[in-house]
Amino acid sequence: MLSGQRPLDRHPLVVVTNREPYIDERVGQGIRTVQSAGGVVAALDPLLQEHGGYWVAWGSGSADFQAAPDGRRQVPPRNPRYTLCRVALSPEEVEGYYASYSNQGLWPLSHLLIERAHFSREAYGFYAAVNRKFAQAAARVAPRRAWVFSHDYQLALFPAALKRARPDLTIAHFWHIPWAPFTVFRLCPHYRALLEGLLGADVLGFQTGGDVFHFLNAVQRTFPEAVVDRELGVVTWNRHTTRVSAFPVSVDYAAIRELALSRRVSRMARGLRRQLAHADLQLVVAVDRADYTKGILHRLEALADFLERYPAWHRRFVLLQVVVPTRTEVDEYRDLFTEVLRRTRALNEEWGRDGWQPVVTIRRSLDRARLTALFRAADVALVSSLFDGMNLVAKEFVAAQVDRRGVLLVSESAGASEELTDAFPVNPLDPEGMAATLDEALRLPPAERAARLGRMQAYLSRHNVYTWLQDILDALEEASLNPSWLTTDAETSPSLIGESWTDS
Template identity: 40%
Template sequence: MKSATPSVLIWLALLSVLVVGAWFAVTHTTRQWSERDIDLRTELAVSSARRALLSALHGQDTQDLQLLLGDLITDERIMAAAVCDAEGKALAASASYPPVFSCPSLLARVRSAVLSGNKPWRENVPLKQTTVYLAAIPLLEQGELRGFVVLVHDLSFVSRRERSAQLFLLLAFVVLALGSATITLVSSRLLWQAWNKSLRRIAKGETQEVDKRPEFQPLLQDLRDLLDRLAQEEQAEQHGGIWNPQRLKLTLRRHLHGERIIVLANREPYIHQHDAEGGIGVVHPASGLVSALEPVMRACSGVWVAHGAGDADRQTVDAQDHVRVPPGEESYLLRRLWLSEEQERGYYYGFANEGLWPLCHVAHARPTFRTEDWQQYQQVNQKFADAVCQEASSEDPVILVQDYHFALAPRMLRARLPRATIITFWHIPWPNVEQISICPWHRELVEGLLGSSILGFHTQQHCNNFMEAADHFIESRLDREDFAVIRHGQRTLVRAYPISVEWPHHHASEAPPAAQCRAELLAQLQLPPDTLLGIGIDRLDYTKGIEERFRAVERLLEREAALIGRFVFLQIASPSRTQIERYQQVNRDVEELAARINARFGREGWQPILLRRRHTEPADVFRLYRAAQLCYVSSLHDGMNLVAKEYVAAHDDELGVLVLSQFTGASRELREALIVNPYDIEAASGALAQALLMPAEEQTARMRAMRRAISEANVYRWAGRMLIDASRLRRREQLIELLTDQHDYPLARSA
């Protein structure tokens, strides 16, 4: 026992020396890490707002500067902030900014830092029985100092970190003393490796495994907060009120530094055509895509790249194939591309609308796939992707790719612009795995869409179907927690963004009241003033269920004889894709069915169905919505259907009834509509009868609830949510670059 005592004492002495040495080493390392953490926070906070700060400095806009400072100090570690100009004059400061750190006193140090390599000046400074970390970051433009930002960081967390690290170290050495030194060293080594791997997983967004290990949470919480959310963006989303054009512009300015947006869509928002008098007129096409995106482009500006389909389109563009639209407002650019007849026949009429359209819609039309159509689809996608790259003014533009016409374009754009933020929105349903596998090139479609940064659908079910397709057809990893697909290091977020309409609608202030619209329309149709009017407004497409709609009207007149002579259903059907045989057949069937019903029930001066096959301008459509007591949307399968939402938006009198197919995305949001199965003719006709007999009080209650839902979830919110998600994704990618840069972050290097 006595002989063992010197060995124990020697071991304890050596262990004590090791404990003391390790104690100081860990304290020093923790402080260095904390200072680097502060430097990273400082650089990230200022770099994200640098453009906005420079813009505000140019305009000497103290209000904007004050707002930007408010955004900067949302970080709990930043106590105060100030902005000074190049002469040392204070332009703006947060309420808690210490006067002792005046702009003139810091100016010389900032200039010295600029001369020594444009690095921020930083120093630990005592302040009121504590120590703060003072950083002055120069704002340079073309190498010249335009001003600087001063950030005051709270260093109290450093002591907490040091105490946590010291306590952990002490416990580890207690275990060493009681056990085997070798086992403890091995355990420490394994723990250190796990620590570094966990940091890298979080940096890449792979948090599922780390979340199961609570021992990492206290030290990793700060980094997790930086990666997963920004307080400023969260507040803007939750507490910003109703979305409108001004809020959308502010969102773009704050989160994406006011960058212009590039939209890629097949359909152009304005078509120039020759009129009967030999002049050139402008047509606003009937399209849900155009109805949704056009207000966004008016709010945000940018470039819309589309196929020039009008017979006068070439005469109205400049040398770069640009024309400013809308006419009279000219708030954004339209870039037109030209397709040969062969390209249009193969890409648009062939693969897109004889193949993908019927494949994605459960409307009992057989899809047709031809190799030559697929080849044209590939060529046209590449042509449009090249045009978008020509319009990009930076290496990381924001690009909105629209719809099934351009499934391959995201991957093509990613190859040319790897740093671009590509948001692809698929406006039609995405089918299940069995259906999409019918397409011979289903794998290429999925791979093309995975070039997107964010892939949006109308409903969560469509998102689920795409995730299943990605898992089934290609080698990829699914992050089901974050709902993302990871392939070849590229991460694609899959999100549901229910599309909506403009609110308030810009035609609302121009159109007469609903009663006046109804009286004028009935007079135009030579109908009595007490006529009950229903309406349907669609493209002439087999997915819209127009035949089922007419049969429901026929059954309504069979069961409610009192409505014969009183009820008229006005169907506006815009001709669409008339070169395709299936659409020609739909046109004939709809015309014959309307004629048969009118022959059966019609009488002199009255017909139950008025079929008008023509294009109608949006302003006139808005008046038609207002005039009708009911609107029947009978789509057999639809991604969203904006006709339903437009009808509700038009009725500021809070009267009118919406009869809505259960197979539309809109039925998930407009619960106060009369939801029907359009195939069930008996139930659909009953819903039409219920709508015509519904008391005004019930109409108002239903319409008011639907209008509230649309006002809150309007098209500006749809675009704003996508842009905010894009901003968060860009920030996370920037942070990952910083964390994996061996020169900037030592922990990433050791991992």
């Protein structure tokens, strides 16, 4: 858990994300409340439960505003500890801000998939308007001199909009996905506005040092008048200072390890290992959303090459891939999921023999216990992202490997590869190379497997999700002690933020 949390007693915390931590859904005649999955929720929900505060997010649940007509919901429902403030979005706003501009524009561009990126002025209009909505909601609920921790590419305009409205707030914004080189980033028609929005933050976090480098380069190329200190990671522009740094996001190492050692997960893992031993198989696992950035088709191409070049492994391994449908409202994602299933079927038809199939596909998400059991039982985990800000699957696998049996193969273009240096690096665009690395991993002696995992586990135990959060809170504290606020008359402009914010 966190240490040194006392500043939160002086600086209430306001978390701002696109996705909400608790969702109210209609179930028959009633309402069911479910907690969202994901590392950010897992890290920040306990913090707000301990210290109180506010969480501003899009109210996306089918019964969100039935459960809380004014958008304010005390959570968790059974033991309320903080206030969830839901932002209502129309279907047109969801389409323009989220589906179109964020997921069909910024997402592919940031992952260097230029040919897939599509921008429109209409979608940007919705994106800007929704970012203002989030800023207005946060400005209304935030107590004076609160700390605000906002997240990701859906809210790039949010920091400056909030800073103009509430210069007393100290804002940290974390960009979870990669930051593209300037020659790619500038293809976004609104790149200047995005930079201006992010520079409203007092602390701006990225996953890797490479992301920080590219962001600072974008600022320097776009705003020649800005003062950019690359050594310190500080940008001074428009009478405001932004501290820019890498804060690699991580997992709750201790919690995953505890779950992996639990009676239920141990029983499931032993059962899976018995099945594998009976069939004399090594288990290779891959867990992804059906997103084109994850390199799933490239992985299947490498597997076909592996089966052709290394026939000694026939009937001696199985790839169990969990492919979770995502963003199914977008044609490209539906088409990708269909193509993954088609190629998997063709691969099994070509290479399967006597009841053995090289690939087994699970087409839905697994609950946390089953996923942890799968990771614990696996001999190899394969992360084949074309480009990834971090990829927490790699870290979850390492944490769950309490028996230190497995080998991690991780894409060189995933942020996790920079930290998990005892993993085997793979290039998703080199199928022959990935096939050769898989062969090497499957042949790796148990002692070397254990040694590699031991070193990575020691690293993750020291660099977990709580140290990630603590580093950002420390940066917020430093920024609040040395403020550099925008000059604005927003405090006397109630038309923007409402007249009652000072009473929070």
